[in-house]
Amino acid sequence: MSELINIKNLKVNLMSPRGIVHAVRDINLEIAQGQIHGLVGESGCGKSMTAKSIMRLHDEKKMLYGGEIIYEGNTDILTMKEKELEQIRGKDISMIFQDPMTTLNPLLRIGKQLDEMILQHEKVSKAEAKERSLKLLEKVGIFPAEQRYKQYPFELSGGMLQRVSIAMAIACNPKLLIADESTTALDVTVQAQILRLIKELQEQNGMSVLVITHNFGVIAEICDVVSVMYAEVIVEHGPVGEIFHNPKHPYTMDLIQSIPKSGERGGKLVTIPGTPPDLRRKIVGCAYAERCKYATDACRESAPQLESCGENHEFACKHKFA
Amino acid sequence: MKKYVVDKLAQYVIVLAIVSVIIFVMVRLNPTDPVSVIVGGKQTTAETVANIRAEFNLDKTYFEQYLIWIKGIFQGDFGTSFQYRQNVTSLIMKRLPVTVGLVLLSSVIALVLSVPLGIITALKQNTPLDTGLSVIQLILVACPPFLTSILMILLITIFTPGVSFTGSFTNFNEYMQRILYPSIALAFSMIALTSRVTKTSMIEQLNSNYTLVAKSKGLSMRQRVLNHCLKNSLIPVITIFGTQMGVLIVGTVLVENVFSLAGLGSILIDGVKSCDYPIVQGIVMLLVFVFITISMLLDMLYAVIDPRIRAKSGK
Ligand SMILES: Nc1ncnc2c1ncn2[C@@H]1O[C@H](COP(=O)(O)OP(=O)(O)O)[C@@H](O)[C@H]1O
Ligand SMILES: [Mg+2]
Numbered sequence: 041m042s043e044l045i046n047i048k049n050l051k052v053n054l055m056s057p058r059g060i061v062h063a064v065r066d067i068n069l070e071i072a073q074g075q076i077h078g079l080v081g082e083s084g085c086g087k088s089m090t091a092k093s094i095m096r097l098h099d100e101k102k103m104l105y106g107g108e109i110i111y112e113g114n115t116d117i118l119t120m121k122e123k124e125l126e127q128i129r130g131k132d133i134s135m136i137f138q139d140p141m142t143t144l145n146p147l148l149r150i151g152k153q154l155d156e157m158i159l160q161h162e163k164v165s166k167a168e169a170k171e172r173s174l175k176l177l178e179k180v181g182i183f184p185a186e187q188r189y190k191q192y193p194f195e196l197s198g199g200m201l202q203r204v205s206i207a208m209a210i211a212c213n214p215k216l217l218i219a220d221e222s223t224t225a226l227d228v229t230v231q232a233q234i235l236r237l238i239k240e241l242q243e244q245n246g247m248s249v250l251v252i253t254h255n256f257g258v259i260a261e262i263c264d265v266v267s268v269m270y271a272e273v274i275v276e277h278g279p280v281g282e283i284f285h286n287p288k289h290p291y292t293m294d295l296i297q298s299i300p301k302s303g304e305r306g307g308k309l310v311t312i313p314g315t316p317p318d319l320r321r322k323i324v325g326c327a328y329a330e331r332c333k334y335a336t337d338a339c340r341e342s343a344p345q346l347e348s349c350g351e352n353h354e355f356a357c358k359h360k361f362a
Numbered sequence: 363m364k365k366y367v368v369d370k371l372a373q374y375v376i377v378l379a380i381v382s383v384i385i386f387v388m389v390r391l392n393p394t395d396p397v398s399v400i401v402g403g404k405q406t407t408a409e410t411v412a413n414i415r416a417e418f419n420l421d422k423t424y425f426e427q428y429l430i431w432i433k434g435i436f437q438g439d440f441g442t443s444f445q446y447r448q449n450v451t452s453l454i455m456k457r458l459p460v461t462v463g464l465v466l467l468s469s470v471i472a473l474v475l476s477v478p479l480g481i482i483t484a485l486k487q488n489t490p491l492d493t494g495l496s497v498i499q500l501i502l503v504a505c506p507p508f509l510t511s512i513l514m515i516l517l518i519t520i521f522t523p524g525v526s527f528t529g530s531f532t533n534f535n536e537y538m539q540r541i542l543y544p545s546i547a548l549a550f551s552m553i554a555l556t557s558r559v560t561k562t563s564m565i566e567q568l569n570s571n572y573t574l575v576a577k578s579k580g581l582s583m584r585q586r587v588l589n590h591c592l593k594n595s596l597i598p599v600i601t602i603f604g605t606q607m608g609v610l611i612v613g614t615v616l617v618e619n620v621f622s623l624a625g626l627g628s629i630l631i632d633g634v635k636s637c638d639y640p641i642v643q644g645i646v647m648l649l650v651f652v653f654i655t656i657s658m659l660l661d662m663l664y665a666v667i668d669p670r671i672r673a674k675s676g677k
Binding site: 095097127129131142143161195 | 574580
């Protein structure tokens with residue numbers, strides 16, 4: 041299986057008024073063709089930063105990249121020119137964002153925003169674009185398409201809008217679809233529908249999907265492989281089933297523990313005690329040591345490296361749990 | 363949309379009615395007796411005074427005077443001026459082109475310059491270009507139109523002596539020449555604030571989620587600004603432009619004086635000095651009418667731009 045995206049030692053540094061923030065410290069991530077890849081970690085650990093870097097969406101006046109993001113084995117996205125990026129964005133790689141209520145332009149009709157994506161990347165007439173937009177709306181379960189096409193974003197519910205965003209993201213048959221917390225703002229039943237829709241679409245056109253979430257439950261539901269991120273680095277990755285039943289990193293174990301149980305409505309949310317480290321400080325040793333119940337002096341002295349433990353399964357912890 | 367329009371029109375009529383009463387009362391708060399102005403300080407008999415009072419309806423109650431005034435307005439008749447003994451409507455009509463020209467031309471100049479200026483400073487945030495333009499904007503904000511006018515007159519006379527730009531005009535070309543400079547002076551004071559507001563709201567739109575989505579769709583900076591941000595960022599610009607209209611209309615009165623143009627300003631000021639009720643209330647009513655009408659039209663424009671406003675008030 042070949043890699044679609046190969047992220048090597050990605051670093052993202054932000055110049056903020058209070059000093060340099062290492063928003064991404066050192067990420068290595070391989071996204072294989074035709075797979076659903078999960079990226080999981082607590083809020084603020086740098087998931088969105090990593091995702092936006094893949095499409096170079098950041099405002100680059102105030103930041104610095106390091107490392108490489110190799111696309112289809114030959115081009116480094118981090119060295120591409122803006123014009124080249126514009127060809128890739130939306131066409132080869134597209135993204136669904138978190139808050140469906142604010143991701144569409146409030147003053148433009150839904151249809152127009154869908155057409156725009158198609159017209160931007162393909163040589164089709166306006167009428168053909170409309171034809172395709174209507175088909176896309178039906179494909180993501182929005183009926184009656186003709187009527188919705190003419191509506192404005194404020195006339196649709198959050199779940200509907202997220203479907204529109206998905207329709208827009210898949211309009212040009214991208215090779216990679218990035219879904220950054222795309223179901224977080226929706227209620228549980230809608231969340232499940234949207235996840236199922238993403239999975240269906242992936243099976244139909246064989247694209248790769250990067251699912252970003254802080255909820256391990258979402259990962260368990262649709263992903264093939266998962267990478268666990270803590271404090272801007274990947275601490276464990278491997279096939280979902282393997283990680284789920286045989287986690288090696290204490291942070292992964294804690295994340296799995298904190299999956300909200302369905303059926304236990306209103307029950308208290310299990311969270312991991314403590315907070316992630318301050319990103320402006322230099323982190324010595326294992327970043328998770330402060331919160332880890334197994335931490336020893338060795339953990340605080342030097343950072344553990346990723347090591348292999350079985351097929352495609354790697355983790356970074358000095359302890360070896362059976 | 364229909365309900366929105368009807369609501370706005372009702373508001374518009376009510377505001378006009380209230381304003382007309384206020385203007386009528388304000389004009390009469392002046393303690394000077396207009397008859398003394400009309401006779402011009404000459405010795406007069408009680409009979410002449412009574413005749414004058416009757417001629418100008420000053421012997422009637424205030425309520426009756428108000429009704430006569432309003433009835434006249436609906437027939438296009440603003441009454442007879444005390445000083446000029448002429449029909450106020452024809453006095454206004456003769457001078458209207460200058461005032462209307464100033465308001466329109468300065469608005470157009472202000473919009474054409476300030477919207478692009480706002481967009482450029484938003485896109486070039488924190489660069490020397492932005493800083494330079496911001497300093498100029500600050501200076502413009504601090505300069506009232508009459509001061510800018512005086513400076514402009516100075517500059518014009520120094521650098522292009524012989525160019526005539528004040529006084530009367532006989533053809534369209536001359537008319538444009540006369541109103542161009544004062545319009546620029548008036549526009550300056552609007553450009554400052556309007557471009558500032560455009561900049562702030564454009565920055566907000568550039569940082570919005572839908573703009574990030576537009577970027578993720580592969581749209582260039584230019585497309586993002588023109589196809590997505592511009593329309594959204596104009597909503598506060600319309601608001602600020604509407605409120606500045608009032609300042610602008612007052613500004614025309616001052617600028618006409620500085621450039622000695624025969625607009626409404628000069629007869630308005632003369633009218634106030636000499637207690638000429640029909641002139642003052644007629645012109646003020648007209649200016650307020652124009653201001654309120656523009657505000658109402660801007661309200662309609664919101665609804666045209668923003669579907670949410672159309673929807674909120676029913677189809
Ligand atoms: N504009 C910014 N300026 C400074 N720090 C930022 C900015 N955006 C994000 N960060 C920091 O970068 C880190 C990573 O953020 P993000 O990628 O959004 O996290 P996640 O998506 O995993 O919740 C966070 O700690 C956040 O505080
Ligand atoms: Mg995020």
